[in-house]
Amino acid sequence: xxxxxxxxxxxxxxxxxxxxxxxxxxxxxxxxxxxxxxxxxxxxxxxxxxxxxxxxxxxxxxxxxxxxxxxxxxxxxxxxxxxxxxxxxxxxxxxxxxxxxxxxxxxxxxxxxxxxxxxxxxxxxxxxxxxxxxxxxxxxxxxxxxxxxxxxxxxxxxxxxxxxxxxxxxxxxxxxxxxxxxxxxxxxxxxxxxxxxxxxxxxxxxxxxxxxxxxxxxxxxxxxxxxxxxxxxxxxxxxxxxxxxxxxxxxxxxxxxxxxxxxxxxxxxxxxxxxxxxxxxxxxxxxxxxxxxxxxxxxxxxxxxxxxxxxxxxxxxxxxxxxxxxxxxxxxxxxxxxxxxxxxxxxxxxxxxxxxxxxxxxxxxxxxxxxxxxxxxxxxxxxxxxxxxxxxxxxxxxxxxxxxxxxxxxxxxxxxxxxxxxxxxxxxxxxxxxxxxxxxxxxxxxxxxxxxxxxxxxxxxxxxxxxxxxxxxxxxxxxxxxxxxxxxxxxxxxxxxxxxxxxxxxxxxxxxxxxxxxxx
Amino acid sequence: xxxxxxxxxxxxxxxxxxxxxxxxxxxxxxxxxxxxxxxxxxxxxxxxxxxxxxxxxxxxxxxxxxxxxxxxxxxxxxxxxxxxxxxxxxxxxxxxxxxxxxxxxxxxxxxxxxxxxxxxxxxxxxxxxxxxxxxxxxxxxxxxxxxxxxxxxxxxxxxxxxxxxxxxxxxxxxxxxxxxxxxxxxxxxxxxxxxxxxxxxxxxxxxxxxxxxxxxxxxxxxxxxxxxxxxxxxxxxxxxxxxxxxxxxxxxxxxxxxxxxxxxxxxxxxxxxxxxxxxxxxxxxxxxxxxxxxxxxxxxxxxxxxxxxxxxxxxxxxxxxxxxxxxxxxxxxxxxxxxxxxxxxxxxxxxxxxxxxxxxxxxx
Numbered sequence: 073x074x075x076x077x078x079x080x081x082x083x084x085x086x087x088x089x090x091x092x093x094x095x096x097x098x099x100x101x102x103x104x105x106x107x108x109x110x111x112x113x114x115x116x117x118x119x120x121x122x123x124x125x126x127x128x129x130x131x132x133x134x135x136x137x138x139x140x141x142x143x144x145x146x147x148x149x150x151x152x153x154x155x156x157x158x159x160x161x162x163x164x165x166x167x168x169x170x171x172x173x174x175x176x177x178x179x180x181x182x183x184x185x186x187x188x189x190x191x192x193x194x195x196x197x198x199x200x201x202x203x204x205x206x207x208x209x210x211x212x213x214x215x216x217x218x219x220x221x222x223x224x225x226x227x228x229x230x231x232x233x234x235x236x237x238x239x240x241x242x243x244x245x246x247x248x249x250x251x252x253x254x255x256x257x258x259x260x261x262x263x264x265x266x267x268x269x270x271x272x273x274x275x276x277x278x279x280x281x282x283x284x285x286x287x288x289x290x291x292x293x294x295x296x297x298x299x300x301x302x303x304x305x306x307x308x309x310x311x312x313x314x315x316x317x318x319x320x321x322x323x324x325x326x327x328x329x330x331x332x333x334x335x336x337x338x339x340x341x342x343x344x345x346x347x348x349x350x351x352x353x354x355x356x357x358x359x360x361x362x363x364x365x366x367x368x369x370x371x372x373x374x375x376x377x378x379x380x381x382x383x384x385x386x387x388x389x390x391x392x393x394x395x396x397x398x399x400x401x402x403x404x405x406x407x408x409x410x411x412x413x414x415x416x417x418x419x420x421x422x423x424x425x426x427x428x429x430x431x432x433x434x435x436x437x438x439x440x441x442x443x444x445x446x447x448x449x450x451x452x453x454x455x456x457x458x459x460x461x462x463x464x465x466x467x468x469x470x471x472x473x474x475x476x477x478x479x480x481x482x483x484x485x486x487x488x489x490x491x492x493x494x495x496x497x498x499x500x501x502x503x504x505x506x507x508x509x510x511x512x513x514x515x516x517x518x519x520x521x522x523x524x525x526x527x528x529x530x531x532x533x534x535x536x537x538x539x540x541x542x543x544x545x546x547x548x549x550x551x552x553x554x555x556x557x558x559x560x561x562x563x564x565x566x567x568x569x570x571x572x573x574x575x576x577x578x579x580x581x582x583x584x585x586x587x588x589x590x591x592x
Numbered sequence: 593x594x595x596x597x598x599x600x601x602x603x604x605x606x607x608x609x610x611x612x613x614x615x616x617x618x619x620x621x622x623x624x625x626x627x628x629x630x631x632x633x634x635x636x637x638x639x640x641x642x643x644x645x646x647x648x649x650x651x652x653x654x655x656x657x658x659x660x661x662x663x664x665x666x667x668x669x670x671x672x673x674x675x676x677x678x679x680x681x682x683x684x685x686x687x688x689x690x691x692x693x694x695x696x697x698x699x700x701x702x703x704x705x706x707x708x709x710x711x712x713x714x715x716x717x718x719x720x721x722x723x724x725x726x727x728x729x730x731x732x733x734x735x736x737x738x739x740x741x742x743x744x745x746x747x748x749x750x751x752x753x754x755x756x757x758x759x760x761x762x763x764x765x766x767x768x769x770x771x772x773x774x775x776x777x778x779x780x781x782x783x784x785x786x787x788x789x790x791x792x793x794x795x796x797x798x799x800x801x802x803x804x805x806x807x808x809x810x811x812x813x814x815x816x817x818x819x820x821x822x823x824x825x826x827x828x829x830x831x832x833x834x835x836x837x838x839x840x841x842x843x844x845x846x847x848x849x850x851x852x853x854x855x856x857x858x859x860x861x862x863x864x865x866x867x868x869x870x871x872x873x874x875x876x877x878x879x880x881x882x883x884x885x886x887x888x889x890x891x892x893x894x895x896x897x898x899x900x901x902x903x904x905x906x907x908x909x910x911x912x913x914x915x916x917x918x919x920x921x922x923x924x925x926x927x928x929x930x931x932x933x934x935x936x937x938x939x940x941x942x943x944x945x946x947x948x949x950x951x952x953x954x955x956x
Contacts, residue, residue: 097766186689188769314747316754364611365940372672372750373939376888380932383885393923506758513751546762552755556748557740 076150080140080157084219087136087158088165095169098189099543101197104128122200129166129211130218136162137222151227152220159219167212174204280423288423290535292491295426296484297531300508301515301523302433303480308509309518309566310446311473312453313367314375316505317382321478323389323500324358325351325485330404330495337399344410348486355482356475363474367467382505390497403496407489422491429487433480434520440476449473450518503545507531510548513555516562525564616941626920636918639794644915650802650871652910653809657864658887659894659902660816661857667833667897668853670746674753675733676861677884678760683726683862684869684879685768687718691776711778715870719808722866723859729760730858731851739847757881764877772876775869777801783873805867812863813903816856820899829853833897882928886913889935895945904946909934 094100108124140158141151176183177195184191199207249255257264283291300322307315328351332342366377388394390401398404410417410425417425440446448469451459460466489495507530515526534544555562630636658680665673694714697706707714737756741749777783786799820826831839832849840846868883869875886909894905909931916930917923938945 093763097763184769186692187767189767312747314750366936369939369943372746373892373943375750376672376885376892377936377939379885380889380935384929384932387926387929391923391925393926506754509751509754542766543762545758546766549755549757549759549762553737553752553759554755556744556752556755557737560744560748 073150073153076154077157080154081161083140084136084158084161085165087132087139088162091132091162091166092169095198096187096189097543097546098194100125100128101189101194102540102543122197125197125200126214129214133159133162133215133218134222134225137219137224138226140219141223141226148224148227151223155220155223158223159216162219163212163215166215167208170198170211171204171208174199174207178204276427280420280427283420283423285419287535288419290532292423292426294527294531295423295430296488296491297508297511298430298524298527299426299433299484299487300481300504301511301527302430302437302520303477303484304508304512305477305518305520305523306437306440306449306480307473307477308512310441310449310453311470312449313470313473314372315378315474315477316375316502316509317378317380317385318477318481318508319500319502319504320362320378320382320385321355321358321481322485322488322504323385324478325355325482326489326495326499327389327398327404327485328354328482329486329489330407331398333408333490334404334406336405337395337397341408344408344490348410348483348490351486352479352482355485356479359475359478360471363471367470367474379502379505382502386497386500386502389500399496401497403494403498404489405494407493407495409490409493426487429483433483437520445469445472506548510552512562514551514562516565519562519564519566522562522564522566526562529563619937623920630919637794638792639796640918641915642789642791642796644918645911646796646798646802648911648914649907650806650910651914652890652907653806653813654864654867654871654906655883655887655890655910656813656903656906657809657860657867658883659891659906660813660899661861662888662891663894663896663899663902664853664857666891668829668850669738669742669749671738671749672753672888673733673738673854673857674750674884675737675757675760676857677880677882677887678757678764679726679730679733679858679861679880680865680868680883681764681875681877681880682729682760683722683865684875685764685865686725686862687722687866687869688773688775688875690714690718690721691778695776707776708779711780714778715781715804718870719863719866723862726862726865727855727858730854730861733858734851734854739850757884761877761881768877770877772874775873775875777870777873781870783871799871801871805871809864809867812860816860817899819856825852886931889931889938892935892943893938893945895947898945898947901945901947908946 091100094103104122104124104127106124107128108121136158137155140154173183173190173195177190177192183195198211200210202210261267280288280291300318303321304315304318307313307318329344329347331338332340332347332350333344335341362378362381366374366381369377389398392400394400395402409422448459448464451462451464452466452469456466485495488499492499511526511530512523513526514529515524516522530548534541540547658676661676661679662673665671665676691707691714694707694717695705698704699706699709702709733756737752738749741752781801781804783799783801786797786802788795788797790796818826820829828839828844829849829852831842831844832846836846839849864883865880868879887906890905890909891902892905893909894901894903896902912934913927913931917927920930922930
């Protein structure tokens, strides 16, 4: 009994603190706006109708309550005890917090100066538009009532088992689909693979026709990130070298394209196509130049050095000292776009150009991956010493991975600069490197479809959920941590990598790190 | 794309070493030439050099405090705690809120705010709260983002650390807003006041905030050194750093030691954050990132894993960074470039740092 209460209090305080942080981040009002829209309550922070907020809080407390009974569902008494303890502590924490905030607000303390999300309007919203006492009591009531309800519901319906049943049904359905006649025919027909690719290609080819101007632009950005992701995939995913300064090569590509085609800092104005080639070569060259000294370092040192390199490039391109040559903080304007036979690419045509580049890069990557080079890279990633012992010249292959990855980034940079007809220091911050790395990790390292899925999730989804734009990087950061803990292989992993990362789970002996500390 | 023959490989390594030596000689020659021309031209008088050195020492002592955090964690887990700069930022914000809260409490006896009436208490309170909050975040950071990953391949905790760093930065931005805030110091710690020292006919000012920062960080560094080297607890920390399994067999609770390491390094980082706020005056959500990177550079410069190394490295980096642009006749915007170039050069030519031991591959 005591254990149950203790456990419940612990879980409840975790939930409570997390919800308080959600309120501080302003996520409660954003999410309840979305919820309110969803159930058509016309509830939002603006109208002051708190329906969405109540639903949001109720769902959270139901979840907390049902979590509480996870240890014992056999009897209603323990379920009630843990439910009461969880919901009591959550209700106390949240209503205490709201009481404090509401009280300070009623004293006319300008809390907005310190906590940006807690302005008068959103505090009124948190109090459901009522006075302080009613609002706090209502909050307490909602959390207490729905928490206990959640615990009891979980006991009665045995929610966990219900989840298992659904999972089983999904599995059965999946097997049925896979065993069906059509699927079998598809699997057995040797040409079916090509039909599948053809269909995919058709979809990719047709989609841009139906996109508006804004979506065209957004998808172009996603495409450029796919390109960079494919490049970093070679460096990190295949060769296992963590490069945090990847943006440097992107910047080199963009600036090469900019400097050679724009009229401003250097009056060269060469056409787009030779310059595109030249930016790729320059980026690859920079990759080799950086690679020669740093590639002998161990993994985490390499990460920091490349990060430092990226920062050096960024500081250099915005410095006043080099601004006569690189344009300084203003960047480079009027970069020439591509044109062929007198027709200039813009809008949809440019998107096709990006898609074409992606297709070529995918073919090239696929070729590399299945060749001797790719096998050498993967061997190096697994165990450098063993790879060396097998006669692989690791330095040579590392340099090659670095140069190839850099070349892809250079291509991405040149396409990016030519599309925007502008490039400046603001385009080449550390966040670009982090974004590319995140999409690689979320999608699945070492896997080409993974890169594409990752780019759509991380660059495409935020375009759909514009309300959540403020929280994009916050979610990225959280996602990186979460993915590492729950699913380090990514959404669509390369089969080999999944096997590696889950190898330990099949071992009879636990890995040595698990033994440490438990006895101590 | 054929494999070069093994014989060629060995010759390549030699060529690499030769290039290393040539490049380093060229670098040194360039630096010597720049230094000579700048000193010869006499743009900067002796007072300016002293001013640069003083500000370098002060900022360097803050770097040293943060660098200790990297070194302690690296020494025990062989992991770069990328989010350590954000822990410093949390400390800086906590100190800021303490000052703001105390500023708004009036004291009837003196007719001034609490902050100005009881200045020593206020500063002590800011440091205690800042260190406590930073230590708390360090503890939870380890518990949430690193502990589940113990024993995973090396890159995985690093990526998790990067994620935590981005998360904390943006959480602070969303919570506190993106604007830059000015630290409101107690009266006698005004940033424009200090002792004036006459040097070469000019006056060089040593601000009170700078003196406070330098002395306090030295005290904290000495305190930490004593803790690690002289106490029973420090001995168990060193044992865990040496070999986790053996330490566990000797009856040391490894998990607790690791947690406490994060608490200690967090507290030092928090103190550094409050100092940063008091001395530099401006804080915002991104404030921890660049100092964090610099402090990591300092830790590497001194030899990562070594506590005296982090102290020496921090002070050295601070001085080089503030004297460097002037000495090389470069733009002051480029001081970050100098710091990161040092990082790159040290990692290439002497990865063990100034006082660091050579880490065997086995240990890693």
